[in-house]
Amino acid sequence: xxxxxxxxxxxxxxxxxxxxxxxxxxxxxxxxxxxxxxxxxxxxxxxxxxxxxxxxxxxxxxxxxxxxxxxxxxxxxxxxxxxxxxxxxxxxxxxxxxxxxxxxxxxxxxxxxxxxxxxxxxxxxxxxxxxxxxxxxxxxxxxxxxxxxxxxxxxxxxxxxxxxxxxxxxxxxxxxxxxxxxxxxxxxxxxxxxxxxxxxxxxxxxxxxxxxxxxxxxxxxxxxxxxxxxxxxxxxxxxxxxxxxxxxxxxxxxxxxxxxxxxxxxxxxxxxxxxxxxxxxxxxxxxxxxxxxxxxxxxxxxxxxxxxxxxxxxxxxxxxxxxxxxxxxxxxxxxxxxxxxxxxxxxxxxxxxxxxxxxxxxxxxxxxxxxxxxxxxxxxxxxxxxxxxxxxxxxxxxxxxxxxxxxxxxxxxxxxxxxxxxxxxxxxxxxxxxxxxxxxxxxxxxxxxxxxxxxxxxxxxxxxxxxxxxxxxxxxxxxxxxxxxxxxxxxxxxxxxxxxxxxxxxxxxxxxxxxxx
Amino acid sequence: xxxxxxxxxxxxxxxxxxxxxxxxxxxxxxxxxxxxxxxxxxxxxxxxxxxxxxxxxxxxxxxxxxxxxxxxxxxxxxxxxxxxxxxxxxxxxxxxxxxxxxxxxxxxxxxxxxxxxxxxxxxxxxxxxxxxxxxxxxxxxxxxxxxxxxxxxxxxxxxxxxxxxxxxxxxxxxxxxxxxxxxxxxxxxxxxxxxxxxxxxxxxxxxxxxxxxxxxxxxxxxxxxxxxxxxxxxxxxxxxxxxxxxxxxxxxxxxxxxxxxxxxxxxxxxxxxxxxxxxxxxxxxxxxxxxxxxxxxxxxxxxxxxxxxxxxxxxxxxxxxxxxxxxxxxxxxxxx
Numbered sequence: 001x002x003x004x005x006x007x008x009x010x011x012x013x014x015x016x017x018x019x020x021x022x023x024x025x026x027x028x029x030x031x032x033x034x035x036x037x038x039x040x041x042x043x044x045x046x047x048x049x050x051x052x053x054x055x056x057x058x059x060x061x062x063x064x065x066x067x068x069x070x071x072x073x074x075x076x077x078x079x080x081x082x083x084x085x086x087x088x089x090x091x092x093x094x095x096x097x098x099x100x101x102x103x104x105x106x107x108x109x110x111x112x113x114x115x116x117x118x119x120x121x122x123x124x125x126x127x128x129x130x131x132x133x134x135x136x137x138x139x140x141x142x143x144x145x146x147x148x149x150x151x152x153x154x155x156x157x158x159x160x161x162x163x164x165x166x167x168x169x170x171x172x173x174x175x176x177x178x179x180x181x182x183x184x185x186x187x188x189x190x191x192x193x194x195x196x197x198x199x200x201x202x203x204x205x206x207x208x209x210x211x212x213x214x215x216x217x218x219x220x221x222x223x224x225x226x227x228x229x230x231x232x233x234x235x236x237x238x239x240x241x242x243x244x245x246x247x248x249x250x251x252x253x254x255x256x257x258x259x260x261x262x263x264x265x266x267x268x269x270x271x272x273x274x275x276x277x278x279x280x281x282x283x284x285x286x287x288x289x290x291x292x293x294x295x296x297x298x299x300x301x302x303x304x305x306x307x308x309x310x311x312x313x314x315x316x317x318x319x320x321x322x323x324x325x326x327x328x329x330x331x332x333x334x335x336x337x338x339x340x341x342x343x344x345x346x347x348x349x350x351x352x353x354x355x356x357x358x359x360x361x362x363x364x365x366x367x368x369x370x371x372x373x374x375x376x377x378x379x380x381x382x383x384x385x386x387x388x389x390x391x392x393x394x395x396x397x398x399x400x401x402x403x404x405x406x407x408x409x410x411x412x413x414x415x416x417x418x419x420x421x422x423x424x425x426x427x428x429x430x431x432x433x434x435x436x437x438x439x440x441x442x443x444x445x446x447x448x449x450x451x452x453x454x455x456x457x458x459x460x461x462x463x464x465x466x467x468x469x470x471x472x473x474x475x476x477x478x479x480x481x482x483x484x485x486x487x488x489x490x491x492x493x494x495x496x497x498x499x500x501x502x503x504x505x506x507x508x509x510x511x512x513x514x515x516x517x
Numbered sequence: 518x519x520x521x522x523x524x525x526x527x528x529x530x531x532x533x534x535x536x537x538x539x540x541x542x543x544x545x546x547x548x549x550x551x552x553x554x555x556x557x558x559x560x561x562x563x564x565x566x567x568x569x570x571x572x573x574x575x576x577x578x579x580x581x582x583x584x585x586x587x588x589x590x591x592x593x594x595x596x597x598x599x600x601x602x603x604x605x606x607x608x609x610x611x612x613x614x615x616x617x618x619x620x621x622x623x624x625x626x627x628x629x630x631x632x633x634x635x636x637x638x639x640x641x642x643x644x645x646x647x648x649x650x651x652x653x654x655x656x657x658x659x660x661x662x663x664x665x666x667x668x669x670x671x672x673x674x675x676x677x678x679x680x681x682x683x684x685x686x687x688x689x690x691x692x693x694x695x696x697x698x699x700x701x702x703x704x705x706x707x708x709x710x711x712x713x714x715x716x717x718x719x720x721x722x723x724x725x726x727x728x729x730x731x732x733x734x735x736x737x738x739x740x741x742x743x744x745x746x747x748x749x750x751x752x753x754x755x756x757x758x759x760x761x762x763x764x765x766x767x768x769x770x771x772x773x774x775x776x777x778x779x780x781x782x783x784x785x786x787x788x789x790x791x792x793x794x795x796x797x798x799x800x801x802x803x804x805x806x807x808x809x810x811x812x813x814x815x816x817x818x819x820x821x822x823x824x825x826x827x828x829x830x831x832x833x834x835x836x837x838x839x840x841x842x843x844x845x846x847x848x849x850x851x852x853x
Contacts, residue, residue: 026688026689028688033810034810036600036601037600037601037602042602044556044557044558125602126569126572126599126602128557128565129561129565130562130564130565131562131565181602182602182603184601184602185601185602185603199611199802200608200611200612200802200807201612201802201803201806201807201810202615202684202685202800202802203684203688223688225683225684225800226800226802227683227800228797228800228806229667229797229798229800231667232667232670232682232683232798232799232800235667235670235671235674235675235682236682236683238675239674239675239678239682241674241681241682241683392549393548393549393550394550394554394555395549395550395551395552395554395555395815396549396550396551398554398558399551399554402563436563437562437563437566439562
């Protein structure tokens with residue numbers, strides 16, 4: 001009896017630990033959480049977006065490893081003389097995963113449902129981040145089966161970048177009508193992979209689309225596994241149970257670097273973490289005071305201590321991975337003595353205690369906000385400035401900062417569409433500094449800066465636009481409404497049996513070309 | 518055991534559920550912070566916020582919101598999740614089954630090993646076995662689950678890859694969805710490979726989850742057994758010449774069972790709602806994780822639904838424990 005039991009138990013263990021590891025053409029992708037909604041027009045979380053873009057496609061898309069716009073479902077496009085009408089020529093012979101043909105009507109339905117309140121599909125979704133997608137569009141015209149026009153109220157050059165984001169996907173009209181508000185649980189697009197099944201909080205399975213219009217995907221299947229515990233995720237990568245592990249902490253990344261079976265790609269992200277100074281407060285009104293405070297903060301030490309080296313110090317409002325970055329600007333170097341001197345000259349009242357608002361949640365651009373705030377507090381103290389750390393819940397924090405109730409607040413931005421406009425106009429122009437609901441939480445109202453941003457929106461020539469943005473960054477630097485802190489480094493850790501692993505600065509890639517040995 | 522008693526208890530249950538739903542509803546709305554702002558995050562514009570508030574019904578009075586909520590619940594509709602648009606009832610159901618599978622497996626391990634250890638310790642009191650088992654129980658109670666789970670993964674899935682470290686079944690294996698319990702469904706389908714795979718996926722998380730209840734059960738069983746073993750009826754049984762096994766299992770253990778059943782019931786309730794850590798470490802798609810995610814995402818309908826389900830489970834388990842008392846000890850009368 002005992003022997004039988006031993007034999008039984010032993011045979012149980014002898015069976016392969018997982019059929020999983022033996023599947024050569026399945027890419028297993030471990031990440032921190034489950035997706036929420038795979039209809040990308042409704043997605044707000046990273047886990048939904050990186051899964052959804054495997055299945056859904058746009059008119060245009062960013063390059064594989066860059067943020068330059070390339071054709072996807074549109075073959076070419078042009079803008080009218082007045083800059084108001086965008087005409088897209090669509091790719092022919094493309095079919096959706098459900099066999100429906102891709103044409104201008106599909107584009108119309110996919111877009112109109114987002115912005116047209118009378119469209120029959122409009123009520124089935126919560127359309128997110130309109131200002132980053134189709135808000136500037138006032139009309140969508142189907143010219144013929146494979147030509148579509150988007151009309152804007154005023155010339156709006158960043159529109160192309162908006163379309164390349166995840167927010168304007170093209171879905172099968174038949175599926176959208178069929179699944180109604182559940183389309184996000186059953187996405188049907190044109191992408192290199194098609195949706196197969198979704199076990200909530202466990203896994204999502206995609207299968208190669210063998211009828212894909214372009215180069216077919218290399219692996220047969222992608223399985224996205226939710227592995228919420230970071231140490232477990234690391235162990236899954238080390239043991240080969242997953243091929244890619246997302247969002248590892250810096251300590252784990254060091255272990256990955258030491259492991260000869262694993263590979264790592266690093267790239268500067270498209271985000272910024274900053275400390276906004278409320279320019280409407282009388283004691284922070286003087287740019288000299290703000291520059292003085294900038295000199296007090298040692299960004300490099302913050303990067304070593306908090307980001308464990310996985311970031312670069314920021315000197316401009318947006319990162320160097322985006323075009324138009326002004327690299328000629330000299331950052332305000334860390335010099336507490338100089339800081340004190342400048343503050344004294346500006347007549348700053350050193351007895352005043354400034355409120356330093358620390359975010360209650362961690363973000364890629366601010367992984368440990370409270371510790372960062374404590375460091376900043378210490379740096380300010382070294383320059384003779386007293387600061388009190390203020391904390392509150394996230395919803396209240398966002399509301400109060402957009403009301404301008406703070407002295408200094410920490411925040412950040414992920415510039416999804418990789419257009420300088422997204423950072424400069426969106427976060428620093430006078431138009432967005434109106435309370436309540438200001439996204440310019442420095443409440444900085446500079447007429448010249450705002451005018452430059454607005455002019456740039458109407459220019460379609462990248463070089464000309466760049467000139468405006470270089471100048472705008474100079475003004476922002478001289479006026480210092482923010483102390484830009486960091487741009488983080490984005491990382492992808494994977495097993496070396498994978499080939500062609502891409503990494504865009506925004507971390508969102510299709511895994512179409514990835515191979516597995 | 519009368520039907521009247523059960524229906525009375527069921528009526529109490531309804532009252533409790535109503536109370537719980539009121540409390541949960543109010544507590545969720547007392548948490549500071551605007552749910553719309555939380556859902557949309559730092560990149561939202563004021564118009565988007567206003568539109569979402571409208572869609573979520575947050576502009577209506579608290580009373581109106583409560584009325585809509587309660588009248589839907591009565592009809593069995595727990596609302597739609599704001600994050601996924603999906604009906605909460607379905608979202609909860611799939612995860613509840615996963616949690617149930619894990620909790621039941623853990624309870625089986627805890628019951629079998631806990632009672633065995635407790636009985637052995639009591640029978641061989643002051644022996645090396647007794648001291649050893651009780652020391653292990655002490656370690657078990659104070660073991661940080663998180664650490665234990667990670668160590669088990671490291672040992673059995675990374676260092677010696679014998680067992681899988683995540684999920685419920687190996688990729689590529691399918692079982693028809695009958696009960697939702699993987700192992701049961703595999704048996705129903707007669708699929709031996711799936712059964713073994715599901716069992717192996719269950720072993721590490723179930724053992725991790727079982728450590729604390731197992732230790733508690735062992736200690737309770739031991740003390741209850743010690744008390745019972747000195748009773749007259751045990752001496753009588755021995756005097757009648759019964760074998761030691763019969764004395765221990767039929768005469769002693771059955772009488773020692775009442776406190777053990779109570780503890781088991783309580784623990785099952787706790788496991789069903791509180792397996793968050795184990796589910797997180799072993800990537801188990803259960804209800805515990807769902808509650809935490811929903812709460813941090815301020816998904817009102819989902820949190821409300823989960824709490825109602827927990828309350829219901831707890832109440833049902835309590836009822837079951839009370840009924841089992843009667844079976845174990847005929848002297849107890851339910852209608853008293």
